[in-house]
Amino acid sequence: MTTWLDLPEDTLFGIDNLPYGVFSTADDPQRRRLGVAIGPWVLDAGAAARAVGSPDPLLEAASLDPLLAAGRAAWTRVRDALTRWLSEPAFRAVVEPCLVPRADVALHLPFTVGDYVDFYASEHHATNLGRLFRPDSEPLTPNWKHLPIGYHGRSGTVVVSGTPIVRPNGQRKAPTEAVPSFGPSRRLDIEAEVGFVVGAGSELGTAVPMADFAEHVFGVCLVNDWSARDIQGWEYVPLGPFLGKSFATSVSPWVVPLDALAPAARVAPPARDVEPLPYLDDRDAKEPWGLDLALEVRLNGTVISRPPFAGMYWTPAQMLAHMTVNGASVRPGDLYASGTVSGPDRGTEGALIELTWNGERPTELGDGTSRGFLEDGDEVTITATAPGPNGRRLGFGEVTGRVLPARS
Amino acid sequence: MTTWLDLPEDTLFGIDNLPYGVFSTADDPQRRRLGVAIGPWVLDAGAAARAVGSPDPLLEAASLDPLLAAGRAAWTRVRDALTRWLSEPAFRAVVEPCLVPRADVALHLPFTVGDYVDFYASEHHATNLGRLFRPDSEPLTPNWKHLPIGYHGRSGTVVVSGTPIVRPNGQRKAPTEAVPSFGPSRRLDIEAEVGFVVGAGSELGTAVPMADFAEHVFGVCLVNDWSARDIQGWEYVPLGPFLGKSFATSVSPWVVPLDALAPAARVAPPARDVEPLPYLDDRDAKEPWGLDLALEVRLNGTVISRPPFAGMYWTPAQMLAHMTVNGASVRPGDLYASGTVSGPDRGTEGALIELTWNGERPTELGDGTSRGFLEDGDEVTITATAPGPNGRRLGFGEVTGRVLPARS
Numbered sequence: 001m002t003t004w005l006d007l008p009e010d011t012l013f014g015i016d017n018l019p020y021g022v023f024s025t026a027d028d029p030q031r032r033r034l035g036v037a038i039g040p041w042v043l044d045a046g047a048a049a050r051a052v053g054s055p056d057p058l059l060e061a062a063s064l065d066p067l068l069a070a071g072r073a074a075w076t077r078v079r080d081a082l083t084r085w086l087s088e089p090a091f092r093a094v095v096e097p098c099l100v101p102r103a104d105v106a107l108h109l110p111f112t113v114g115d116y117v118d119f120y121a122s123e124h125h126a127t128n129l130g131r132l133f134r135p136d137s138e139p140l141t142p143n144w145k146h147l148p149i150g151y152h153g154r155s156g157t158v159v160v161s162g163t164p165i166v167r168p169n170g171q172r173k174a175p176t177e178a179v180p181s182f183g184p185s186r187r188l189d190i191e192a193e194v195g196f197v198v199g200a201g202s203e204l205g206t207a208v209p210m211a212d213f214a215e216h217v218f219g220v221c222l223v224n225d226w227s228a229r230d231i232q233g234w235e236y237v238p239l240g241p242f243l244g245k246s247f248a249t250s251v252s253p254w255v256v257p258l259d260a261l262a263p264a265a266r267v268a269p270p271a272r273d274v275e276p277l278p279y280l281d282d283r284d285a286k287e288p289w290g291l292d293l294a295l296e297v298r299l300n301g302t303v304i305s306r307p308p309f310a311g312m313y314w315t316p317a318q319m320l321a322h323m324t325v326n327g328a329s330v331r332p333g334d335l336y337a338s339g340t341v342s343g344p345d346r347g348t349e350g351a352l353i354e355l356t357w358n359g360e361r362p363t364e365l366g367d368g369t370s371r372g373f374l375e376d377g378d379e380v381t382i383t384a385t386a387p388g389p390n391g392r393r394l395g396f397g398e399v400t401g402r403v404l405p406a407r408s
Numbered sequence: 409m410t411t412w413l414d415l416p417e418d419t420l421f422g423i424d425n426l427p428y429g430v431f432s433t434a435d436d437p438q439r440r441r442l443g444v445a446i447g448p449w450v451l452d453a454g455a456a457a458r459a460v461g462s463p464d465p466l467l468e469a470a471s472l473d474p475l476l477a478a479g480r481a482a483w484t485r486v487r488d489a490l491t492r493w494l495s496e497p498a499f500r501a502v503v504e505p506c507l508v509p510r511a512d513v514a515l516h517l518p519f520t521v522g523d524y525v526d527f528y529a530s531e532h533h534a535t536n537l538g539r540l541f542r543p544d545s546e547p548l549t550p551n552w553k554h555l556p557i558g559y560h561g562r563s564g565t566v567v568v569s570g571t572p573i574v575r576p577n578g579q580r581k582a583p584t585e586a587v588p589s590f591g592p593s594r595r596l597d598i599e600a601e602v603g604f605v606v607g608a609g610s611e612l613g614t615a616v617p618m619a620d621f622a623e624h625v626f627g628v629c630l631v632n633d634w635s636a637r638d639i640q641g642w643e644y645v646p647l648g649p650f651l652g653k654s655f656a657t658s659v660s661p662w663v664v665p666l667d668a669l670a671p672a673a674r675v676a677p678p679a680r681d682v683e684p685l686p687y688l689d690d691r692d693a694k695e696p697w698g699l700d701l702a703l704e705v706r707l708n709g710t711v712i713s714r715p716p717f718a719g720m721y722w723t724p725a726q727m728l729a730h731m732t733v734n735g736a737s738v739r740p741g742d743l744y745a746s747g748t749v750s751g752p753d754r755g756t757e758g759a760l761i762e763l764t765w766n767g768e769r770p771t772e773l774g775d776g777t778s779r780g781f782l783e784d785g786d787e788v789t790i791t792a793t794a795p796g797p798n799g800r801r802l803g804f805g806e807v808t809g810r811v812l813p814a815r816s
Contacts, residue, residue, distance in 0.1 A: 114563070114564055115562050115563055115564045120647060130646075133646070134646070141645050141646055143579075143581075143588075143642055143643060143645070146579060146581075146587070146588050147579055147588075147643060149643070149646075149647055149650075150647065150650055151559065151560070151647040151648050151649075151650055152559070152560035152561060152562055152650070152654070153560055154523050154560055154736055155522075155523055155563070156522055156523045156736075156737055156738070156739045156742065157612060157736050157737060159612070166612070166613035166735050168734035168735050169615070169733055169734060169735070170733060170734045171551075171554060171555055171685065173551075179554070180551075180554050180555075180685070182685045182686070182687065204565060204567070204574070204656070205574035205655075205812075205815060206815065207577070207815075228734070231734065234551055235551060235555060235557065236646070236647075236648075237549050237551070237646075238538075238541070238542070238549055238557075238644070238645075238648070239528060239557055239558065239559040239644075239648040239649065240559050240644075240646070240647040240648020240649070241559075241647065241648070242557075242558055242559050242560070243730070243731075243733065243734040243736070244734075246560070246731075246734060246736040247613075247734040247735045247736050248612070248735075277579065277588070277590045278590070279590065322651070323651075323654075325577055325578060325651065326576035326577060326578045326636070326639065326651040326652075326654060326655040327574050327576050327577070327655045327656075327815070328562055328564075328565050328651070328654040328655050329564055329565060330564070331564045334564065404613075407613060407614065407615075407735070
């Protein structure tokens with residue numbers, strides 16, 4: 001597949017990617033439009049459809065919501081059309097005027113978030129956190145290899161990349177303290193994650209099997225699940241993380257369609273050393289949904305970590321099957337994230353608490369300072385790429401956010 | 409306050425209550441309308457406003473969403489108007505035709521649920537559950553009296569009273585078993601709770617103090633947080649309940665406005681035996697938000713429990729203050745529930761696991777059978793009343809649901 005656009009060979013937003021987002025321009029900031037990223041441009045998708053004489057209500061919406069709800073057949077049709085318009089020279093004259101420089105647009109939360117679920121699918125992350133939070137127990141809980149552990153997060157505080165993050169206040173109590181104190185979190189952290197955006201919904205009372213993953217999941221984005229470790233550590237027993245997470249979760253503005261990730265980005269997940277129950281058993285699946293995403297975490301411009309998604313123990317297809325096996329329904333706009341992506345090696349941890357081992361070995365930044373946890377003013381940016389066709393790479397854009405001081 | 413309607417003295421839906429709901433009638437089942445319950449009728453609120461010559465867009469909506477978002481001043485104005493139309497005889501001729509017999513309407517989920525949070529605010533419930541789930545530890549975790557413990561539930565599976573509940577499948581593992589098995593939950597339970605419906609939203613990054621509770625919370629409903637104890641017991645460490653809860657949460661169709669509960673239903677909460685941090689300290693508050701609701705739980709028609717809400721350790725104002733103290737925003741339609749309401753005495757437990765002590769002392773039903781946990785076909789109905797003006801009582805209607813067999 002080639003495009004009539006003159007793009008650099010190594011662009012991460014080539015014709016094989018075409019991630020979806022919602023943008024506005026300075027001349028009409030209230031008008032949100034659906035677009036796909038290509039090279040340094042955004043294609044105004046609704047305008048392009050009109051220009052080629054095939055206006056499409058799904059592309060005229062101010063968010064991805066109608067397209068998400070339309071289901072797999074519509075996703076294929078729309079992607080095929082956009083690909084054609086950007087690759088067949090006959091369309092160039094009418095489509096080219098629908099390109100807007102990416103540098104000139106504001107990007108918005110691309111869909112209305114339904115339920116937000118966060119999993120815990122990296123064995124390395126779960127092991128590290130277990131050691132840090134429960135030093136006197138086995139790091140992995142007995143259930144960990146039997147099911148993808150997850151919990152519901154706060155969907156109302158999912159924000160688009162670039163939204164400032166106000167340092168949360170809350171109750172903090174170190175093990176050595178007798179009673180909790182109140183104040184700004186002193187251990188503000190990140191979690192570099194990959195998010196899965198549900199399109200087509202399911203019926204209440206009915207499970208979604210792993211094989212139906214691609215019928216329900218529309219695409220993939222990047223997630224930074226900001227975490228206040230001191231608040232989390234004090235509150236999370238017995239009902240799980242709450243205020244330590246709910247102040248903000250940032251997502252990247254571009255949603256990479258699942259179609260862009262097949263087949264080059266698919267990899268076999270790790271060997272299952274505990275036999276999975278049948279609804280989670282992907283050992284004989286022709287196409288398990290391991291994904292070879294390479295993440296990169298930058299703190300104030302310095303790369304501090306390169307977490308590999310390919311090693312995640314649980315795949316997003318297993319997560320969806322588990323999340324619905326009790327009959328829970330999914331809706332268009334539901335977002336579920338992988339949990340922190342951490343690899344086995346130093347420099348592949350997706351959270352500061354692991355990377356700096358609870359602040360004991362601060363990570364060095366390019367400006368000569370170092371960090372155990374985040375300071376006010378710090379800016380964290382997570383990016384990712386995946387293999388695409390013909391040895392090219394696909395980009396996911398970035399999710400970024402800067403820490404503002406706590407409010408009193 | 410009296411009404412020109414001829415209502416029985418002991419009606420639970422008197423002129424002082426006027427709970428809001430969304431209804432349709434058989435002649436036009438697709439048309440959802442906003443109504444208030446009064447005696448055995450529903451007043452079609454939009455039609456009444458038109459009939460008196462004051463059409464109101466907030467009352468023409470197909471859900472409570474616009475009214476919720478409109479805020480406290482609008483809530484007061486609308487309630488005052490409805491009360492006037494139903495009490496001043498001059499309005500009778502035009503308003504009476506807007507009454508529909510309650511027996512003739514279908515009731516719907518009255519608002520779009522934003523985030524759903526479930527608290528854990530009964531000391532008796534938390535103590536009982538601690539004993540049952542963690543027999544080797546102190547029943548109350550060290551944080552319990554320092555903060556209202558809560559977690560996010562699944563908002564997409566909040567259903568209106570009457571929706572059948574499909575028994576969930578899932579992973580179950582008794583402590584005596586080596587590995588989990590998969591199948592229908594064998595310990596399906598209820599949780600009798602009180603829910604708080606957020607109206608006016610708050611800004612991300614800004615806490616909502618206890619004193620602003622009534623500016624943000626619109627009203628109160630009943631909640632049955634169905635729970636699969638075997639699934640929950642296996643999955644919930646370390647990130648909290650997930651599939652043991654997410655298959656369904658039922659809510660009553662009527663939302664009792666906060667205004668109906670002041671002042672007769674307000675009571676002092678229990679003594680705080682641990683000094684609360686200032687943002688949770690209601691010991692000197694003129695009007696702490698303890699609420700004197702009397703719940704009743706029926707299983708297949710037999711009253712099995714009468715949980716008292718007045719003894720809840722944490723008030724809904726404290727819950728809101730805690731939920732937002734980290735800067736998390738609330739939105740119109742957010743729902744937060746109290747957690748199971750359990751009193752200190754036998755017969756006041758809000759969940760079967762407590763009432764039957766994990767099935768060891770089954771509860772007797774009127775038909776000669778007994779239950780440890782729920783069987784297929786069982787119907788559970790939760791009702792509640794609260795003191796109203798002049799010694800009358802206000803009703804909350806009911807939340808009911810019948811258990812259907814698991815799907816394979």
